[in-house]
Amino acid sequence: MTHDTNDIIVGLAGHIDHGKTSLIRAINGFDGDRLQEEKARGITLDLSFSHINTPMRNIAFIDVPGHEKLVKQMIAGAYGIDVLLLVVAADDGIMPQTREHLAIADMLGITQCVCVLSKVDKATPTLINQRKAEITKLFGTHTIALIDTLPFALLDSQGKEFEQNPYIDPLLFLLQTLPKPKKRDYGMVVYYIDRAFSIAGAGCVVTGTLMSGEITKSQELHICELQKQVQVRNLQIHDTDCTLATPSHRVALNLTHTNPNELQRGFLLTQKGFVRGANSIDVQIHCFEDKNLKHNTNYELYIGAKHLPIKLTILDKDLGFCTLSAKEPIFALFMQPFILREGNISVCGGYVLNPINDPIKKKTKVPLLQALLAKDFPQAFKILSRIHRHGFGVVSSTQRFGLSHQESSTILQNLHESKEVFFDSKDLVAYPLSELEWLKNAILDIFIKNKHALLSAQSLQLKYKWASLSLLQTALIELLAQKFILQKDSLFVAKNNDIANLEEFLEQKIYELLSQQEFAPIAPYNLYENLEIDRKLGDKVLKNLTKSQKVLRVAHNLFITTQSMNKLVAIMREIIHTQGYIDITLFKSKLPLSRKYLINYLEYLDNFADITKDGDKRILRFTP
DSSP states (O other): OBOOTTOEEEEEEESTTSSHHHHHHHHHOOOOOOSHHHHHHTSOOSOEEEEEEOSSOEEEEEEOOOOGGGHHHHHHHHTTOSEEEEEEETTTOSOHHHHHHHHHHHHTTOOEEEEEEEOGGGSOHHHHHHHHHHHHHHHTTSSSEEEEEEEOOSBOTTSSBOSSOTTHHHHHHHHHHSOOOOOOOOSSOEEEEEEEEEETTTEEEEEEEEEESOEETTOEEEETTTTEEEEEEEEEETTEEESEEOSSEEEEEEEESOOGGGOOTTOEEEOTTSOOOEEEEEEEEEEOTTOOOOTTEEEEEEETTEEEEEEEEEEETTTTEEEEEEEEEEOOOTTOEEEEEETTEEEEEEEEEESSOOOOOHHHHHHHHHHHHTTOHHHHHHHHHHHOTTOEEOTTHHHHHSOOHHHHHHHHHHHHHTTSSEEETTTTEEEOHHHHHHHHHHHHHHHHHOTTOBBOHHHHHHHOTTSOHHHHHHHHHHHHHTTSEEEETTEEEETTOOOSOHHHHHHHHHHHHHHHHTTSOOOHHHHHHHHTBOHHHHHHHHHHHHHTTSEEEEETTEEEEHHHHHHHHHHHHHHHHHHSOBOHHHHHHHSOOOHHHHHHHHHHGGGSTTEEEETTEEEEOOOO
């Protein structure tokens, strides 16, 4: 079963004791005050969730607390909300939490609001009209749209609770007919856990709002904070089993390979490889009315359904650019909204510009953040390629820029064609053109120092591990086109290279080097790097040398000349004859080599019929 994508999530907000929970009870009979403390105090301390099926759509309700100390719950609940239902008591009017909740909802990107003027039974018609005017004026200072202001009372004229509340039908009709706002698609699953618990027979269950992407039964998801894979055994929407969940739904997930004890509110579920954490992020800040930020000051960051302490560093006060640093990784997304609080005060909101902070100087970072804010990605990519001289990858472009790999690749390919960056479309890595020129000069230096160097992109990558094969091949091809080097048998050589037969020449060079190194030969890849030759050709030559028995392959990456090996065998036999046996300790006292050599050479003795192994020792085999 799947659910209608026209379903909406309505979030209730407003000052303490203005009647949010009473309104929900009148709508669907749900009593959000489920905790004993809530019952006793008459307030909702934690998030409460309920829903109602109407002829046109399913409407889910999130009741957030009005208690000032628990605004963090309101922020956690605001993510995923389609419509804000702001409750204002007619007798009290607009209160501090009314303003704070509205400012937070506005900053978190909620676009439409229905205001409910509660307790109208306690106000005169004149006061009711005055409250409506005050509400309209309040919304004039915010981006969020006021759809309508509707009256509500829980009690009738006799002071008794309505059996059939006359105020509910107009409200439900409005909520049924409101257009569903288009939510941002992050290009991946974005699901924040707000509760985790265990159910007998099912195991671990989490609840949360699916903000982006789709979740299916049996799908594998990644818990970012735990770096752990889990699988969706089952999922429910509004207490009904289903096979697919889409955005703007409250979803319960039955997960395998985890338990409630290791899960916390705010943990992010997504696909593996899409989101990585960073201990600092770059953001743009917008302060709330009469609030100011202080440089190098600690605040509480509320992002997704999570909150954590951070230190704020101001980069540019006029532009509102700041860096937020934390002791634990922050899993953030490009243009994701957030709130900062200091103690019990909401200070500001903002948007994430750089979710993976680059270690760059302020004079470079500010232009980068300006480009990211304007979504001028060509300019941002040029700056980032200059910062990351050894390769700027766009594998994380969904998280970093809200772009698919294809969109990022298209931008970089255009920059590549206009000769502003070098882009490797296979590895999805961009380099500044200065690095291409640097590589060309480095290659020429190799040939100047060694006219017998035999190079390929593969051999150069052993030396320049940061460079992609495409970048290295381009450097070689450009040098060839400029007639600085020559190409011979698919390899690149110096112009003054006088080698007639490459393989014969290399056989001699490799044999000479192995002979010089005698008992401690280096691994083949180091050998090729020293000779500055192509690895593929080097392997072929080494194979020829072993085939001709000039060289022996003793173990993986251990090749030694036959002449040197014969000397070693003579040394080992001499130790056996004088001591009665040979082991690592005796061998090392005679030949102070590293253990990796000694062990392999001792094992080579096992090839001889007159030598046998006795524990860690080798001895002469007894023959009658």
